[in-house]
Amino acid sequence: MINCIFYSYICTHILVFTQHFFLISKFISMRVTIITVCYNRAFTIEKAIQSVLTQNYSNIEYVIVDGNSTDGTKAIIETYGDRINQYISEPDQGMYDAINKGFRLATGDVIGLMHSDDEFYDEDAVSK
Numbered sequence: 001m002i003n004c005i006f007y008s009y010i011c012t013h014i015l016v017f018t019q020h021f022f023l024i025s026k027f028i029s030m031r032v033t034i035i036t037v038c039y040n041r042a043f044t045i046e047k048a049i050q051s052v053l054t055q056n057y058s059n060i061e062y063v064i065v066d067g068n069s070t071d072g073t074k075a076i077i078e079t080y081g082d083r084i085n086q087y088i089s090e091p092d093q094g095m096y097d098a099i100n101k102g103f104r105l106a107t108g109d110v111i112g113l114m115h116s117d118d119e120f121y122d123e124d125a126v127s128k
Helices: 002-028 045-053 073-078 095-105
Strands: 032-038 060-066 086-089 110-113
Touching: 032 045, 032 095, 045 060, 045 073, 060 073, 060 095, 073 086, 086 095, 095 110
Parallel strands: 032 060, 032 110, 060 086
Antiparallel strands: none
């Protein structure tokens, strides 16, 4: 009888642990899309890009939507081309139009915006 109770206790705890493990695994593997929209932000865009690319969360999709900048912004963005998942540079109808373009490109479970003159406070910001 004691063995049966002990066995039942162990099986119940293993089941609970397994359920929690799968819930946590699903949360950890969530894809996070960060969208940056910009227009003529050559002086600030690089810090924003670096801030996203240095995050220690492993499942980040980075989308940049540029409004066809003419001040060198595009050249800066293109130096990071192999690390940016989606990048478009074309005329738009303003910031909100550009944000909507970014939303249409995003494939993440969670979507965040990083303005072109902002940066994360540390490399753990997304993982927290």
